[in-house]
Amino acid sequence: MLLALLVLLLVAIALSAPTALHAWRERRLRTGGGRRSSAVHERLDPGRERRAEQRARELLRSCVSEHDWGIYRDLGFIRVAGRRGSPSAGVEAPDYAYLVYPHKPIVAYVPSSGRVLNEYCVEFPDLSDAVSSSRLPASDDVLAKWMALTGDEDRVLRSANMHLPGRQLDPARVRRDLWRLREWEGRNGSQSAASSQQ
Amino acid sequence: MKPGFGEVLLAEGDPRVREEEERLVEEFRRQLDEGMWAAVPTREERGGRREAQMVRDYGEVPPDADRVIFFPRASGGR
Numbered sequence A: 001m002l003l004a005l006l007v008l009l010l011v012a013i014a015l016s017a018p019t020a021l022h023a024w025r026e027r028r029l030r031t032g033g034g035r036r037s038s039a040v041h042e043r044l045d046p047g048r049e050r051r052a053e054q055r056a057r058e059l060l061r062s063c064v065s066e067h068d069w070g071i072y073r074d075l076g077f078i079r080v081a082g083r084r085g086s087p088s089a090g091v092e093a094p095d096y097a098y099l100v101y102p103h104k105p106i107v108a109y110v111p112s113s114g115r116v117l118n119e120y121c122v123e124f125p126d127l128s129d130a131v132s133s134s135r136l137p138a139s140d141d142v143l144a145k146w147m148a149l150t151g152d153e154d155r156v157l158r159s160a161n162m163h164l165p166g167r168q169l170d171p172a173r174v175r176r177d178l179w180r181l182r183e184w185e186g187r188n189g190s191q192s193a194a195s196s197q198q
Numbered sequence B: 001m002k003p004g005f006g007e008v009l010l011a012e013g014d015p016r017v018r019e020e021e022e023r024l025v026e027e028f029r030r031q032l033d034e035g036m037w038a039a040v041p042t043r044e045e046r047g048g049r050r051e052a053q054m055v056r057d058y059g060e061v062p063p064d065a066d067r068v069i070f071f072p073r074a075s076g077g078r
Helices: A002-031 A034-043 A048-063 A066-075 A138-159 A171-188 B018-033
Strands: A078-081 A097-100 A106-109 A116-123 A161-163 B036-043 B050-055 B069-072
Touching: A048 A066, A048 A138, A066 A078, A066 A171, A078 A138, A097 A138, A097 A171, A106 A171, A116 A138, A116 A171, A138 B036, A138 B050, A138 B069, B018 B036
Parallel strands: none
Antiparallel strands: A078 A097, A097 A106, A106 A116, A116 A161, B036 B050, B036 B069
16 A cells, blocks of 8 residues: 555656646746846847847948948848058959958959959957857948958958858859849949949 | 947947046047947048048047947957
8 A cells, every 4th residue: 555655656746747847947037046047038038139130230321331231231241342552442443352241251352353362250259248159230240340341451351360262151152142243233333442332 | 339239329428528528538448448449430521432440549539420339359250
């Protein structure tokens, strides 16, 4: 009899364990203290990243030209004329230019031939929280690269890791994007390298 | 620009008003001390070319600038 009761008790515990564990986890999420709790709640806000990206797009739009904004809106990247070596080189026909993708390497290429030169791997890590894995919204990442390239090209390239083409971005994709860019400018009006930044 | 959040307003004020300018300078220094880069989006009067001017000191901010954007400094990515 005692043995039967013991077995029943064990079966009851085994059956109720998953429910109890779930309830304990729920309670921990609701009342857990400090940093961990807030991190959980941050993860549970599905609209935060979307709102951040929306603000980032507005900020980017307010900084770049209508032409460049149109390229980004329709194609998902932006072009920046290179001016290294000659401050005025980007004004007319640049010897080289960059394609700036969100959260991807900056790609240097030759506009006249379409030849891809290098990939510059650069990121803008969160300095305020060493354990945070959060990153800039996509459009903020593009804007940061655009500001760094147009404001101090040498400085950002010194900070970057340079690699041969194809390390992260498929050269075929880059060539296709350059073709899409030409097509886009064919439809929407081309700009010289100088005015690509207007 | 704050990772995970995007654009965050840090401070605003009229630099012609002394107290407000002091607040702007203080925030500017605090951001640079935290390792941020600062840039002012500009528009060329002739031609209207858009670009950014990187600033390392409050005194470098153009007098007619309506905003300074701080963003995490670049580092080599993978």
